[in-house]
Amino acid sequence: MSEISTDLVRHLASLARIDLSEGELQSLTGELAQIVDSIAKVSEVATPDVPATSHPIPLRNVFRPDEVRPSLTVEQALSGAPEREGDRFKVSAILDEEQ
Amino acid sequence: MAKDKLLDFDKAIELYEPVLGFEVHVELNTKTKMFCGCANAFGQGANTNTCPTCLGLPGGLPQVNEKAIESSIRLGLALGCEIAENCRFARKQYFYPDLAKNFQTSQYDEPIAFDGELTLELASGREITVQIERAHMEEDAGKLTHVGGATGRIQGAEYSLVDFNRGGVPLVEIVTKIIEGAEADAPEVGRAYVGAIRDIVRALGVSNARMEEGNIRCDANVSLRPRGSTVLGTRTETKNVNSLRSVERAVRYEIQRQAAILEAGGTITQETRHWHEDTGTTSAGRPKSDADDYRYFPEPDLVPVAPSREWVEELRATLPEPPMARRKRLREAWGFTALEFQDVVNGELLDAVEATVAAGASPADARKWWTGELTRIANARGVAADTLVTPQQVAELSGLIASGELTDRLARQVLEGVIAGEGSPAEVVEKRGLKVVSDDGALIAAIDEALAAQPDVLAKIQDGKVQAAGAVIGAVMKAMKGQADAARVRELILERAGQ
Amino acid sequence: MPELIHLSAAELAAKLASGEVTSVEATQAHLDRIAAVDGDVHAFLHVSDTALDTAAAIDARRAAGEELGPLAGVPVAIKDVLATKDMPSTSGSKILEGWLPPYDATVVARLRAADLVPLGKTNMDEFAMGSSTEHSAFGPSHNPWDLTRTPGGSGGGSAAAVSAFEAPLALGSDTGGSIRQPAAVTGSVGVKPTYGGVSRYGAIALASSLDQVGPVSRTVLDAGLLHDVISGHDPLDSTSLTDEWPSMADAARRGGTGEALTGLRVGVVRELSGENGGFQAGVKQRFDETVAALTAAGAEVVEVEAPSFEYAVAAYYLILPAEASSNLARMDSVRFGLRVRPDSGPATVERVMSATRDAGFGAEVKRRIILGTYALSAGYYDAYYGSAQKVRTLIQQDFAQAFDKADVLISPAAPTTAFELGSLVDDPLAMYLNDVTTIPANLAGIPGMSIPMGLAPEDGLPTGLQLLAPAHADARLYEVGAAIETMLTDAWGHDLLSQAPLLKEAVK
């Protein structure tokens, strides 16, 4: 019934940037298939005439005035950095093309 | 990297119809970022303008900058767009180290402005109208610096460093519909379109609009359609073409490159391409693929934006005169030829000339100073002319010439002083002692000496050949170190010669 | 005099105010209790080493005659989902192990401003994903009533801390029941406020449109006192409401007089009351008895229907993973947290991120991230996330109709009493169904409360009564909740927690 395949889960894991092991892929595929089967029923009642609710309490036009608030200090900003060089965060080489 | 084969441009246009599309990102000049109260400022130390929100720390939440909404609406209106009655932010999700949350808060199917148009005037006088599909709000990413490797580019770098000061800076992305019918003008249309956007955002005051600082960034989409076909060709998207001249060159290059491929029976790959300013070429980037799945969904941490019609109309009333209408008006008012006016426009000196005229200079004088001496100095220094002096200073200088207090030559020296920060033109004249010598006594002494040294010239003048006075004027001016009014010198020579 | 740890927050606050007890004494008593029992309970992930200093400073200010707030000097435990400047904030995840935020969550800042004394950070299911606290990367918490059982989740640590007298008050967060269900199975009180009533700024987001921070305590009044401290508009949270909230503590005091029940229209939600099975017999029995007692006390009990609730769990398990997959994308090893290099191959930033997220996230988190990624991916959005948002509308409509007929709705807060550690951890679907009673309130944004409803006869473990009120009507919950609390404790002749076996020796 479900279309959840290992390949799909592998693709999803790469979108989600999680390096799943083969074992994890296998078990997740089964679990996900089962879960998806049980939650797919939402579409039964989601007819076109029903509006979607994204926020439980509807609000609109919540804005902030364009006024500067104190930022973190550089030391605070970098305090959790796994690696830094000077005042910047350091990451390994980037393979992908820029977006 | 193999060099691309290019087809001759005219040949390419003969065989294919170019179809264009542009995505222009405009960085707004709000005081604070799009979703947090950190300063929207440049040139400060790395990571000085960050907070839990723009740094994507766990628990950080966005708050929409009202001024950014206002600027976006004004920009939308200036582009002739409808303003949405209700729109939302959405998350565009992809992992990248400069994107703090690993999603960009943007707008997806509900942009704040849509369905606009912009009419461009080309140098030939041809007008072409570009349809605007949408203008939406989003945030900028942080800044990466690639370290190691030979080029400083991302390829071959050993590691990269991230500064999030720019992360979260408000952007408006303006997307055109496809532009057909540009034909051989396609490269110029690209340039004119981006130039028009720049003029509009500058006139609105919503952006600093300095392309060289990345305030305006253009992605150019180009495809070719064989003559007689109705099917659109495969397009490429050349990213980050960040000067007007580059837009023109990049469009031209892609037309020639794609035409060469098609002409040889090849196919165009749908991909992003990188623009290389130094070589004037593009190179292949990331292929577009089904894997581009941004998993957009409405940003649950923000609520809808529903600008009231009253607000929209209030903002519409604040719009300045459209740049194209303004240009027409000024050209007529100043009485410039098309070529003279184009000089001013191309030099991005319209504001400067207008302000100089407003400060009292004649249009011709204002134009002469800005497109002449000031542009020359600015080019030599690699800066913009309007950063050198103020229009008021130019008008003052121009006034000193008109009143005979300065000669053109002296005025250039005064200008040097003004640029060097020695003060106003009048102050520089005073400090450097550059005033025209109008003391007839000193002039007469110099004239008599010169006439005595050149008795043959004196004889000619006395014979009625008054143009011979020129030789004496030169000698007198030299003796006076240029600080004399040539017209007065001439009068006195004729007087002394008994004419 | 009973030990300090057995006082309610309100009682303790009174003794602090009168000078009978100092905050240092109260704080020390709770630190001692933590030292004595937390090895067994494991409610805390971190115990503050500055709590006594904080308490001493408050005592000094009180001694100097300064006017202090109603809960000044009272210790409080903080769920680890909340950012605290002076204590690691991990949300129960290895990927944030040791992370010291450079800022305080708004609710934490408000605790400090009101001079409460943060005792430490409480255990939770990793990123609040779970109903048992077994998904904590730092080991499960244990139910003080029976150490072989879970204290519920995700806020099992806060509920366990309060019910084990390690803290009189705690903060929790409730996305689908994470305050109410643990309260139910530990015999404590827990409140999920109206969505937007309490700031989420600094709460490590699970599902942005569902999350709400709220109080955990041993009495309704105590919850109200804490609610008053943390609630109110916060410009840093764009979904924060601008309501002028009445005092919840005042509402609880009003309710405590018992008059609130007369003429009160109480709706029993058929779909949440175990009519269709799936509820433990003892839970159902205590619920039926409570309904009868309410009728006897003069309330008008009506049955209401909510047909769309059948789809609530499914909608919830689409919305939550979708939003969570996005919210957790920031855990990428760049700016904070764990960084793991891949075992082999080039350590590009992409591979470092993937390796970090593989090593740093537990199985349940990965499961939900993958599920959420699927639900949002191209081509599935309308069928899944979009449909779930529509179900949300239907559930709101059901609630609106129910509240036409009733002032408050009631149901069991959880279908069962505390389950055995390990019994559901490998069966995600069964675990998900445990939240069937609490999820609708989150989807609709309405406030909900769980209060002790007696012990299930078959296992002697606590059961919880859930009360629901319309959005913005949180005060009604406190008034009615306090009234029912009074009615039940009067009937029992004691409060429920004095029955807890583990705690008996300390309670005497």
Ligand SMILES: [Mg+2]
């Ligand atoms: Mg964009």
Ligand SMILES: [Zn+2]
């Ligand atoms: Zn910021």
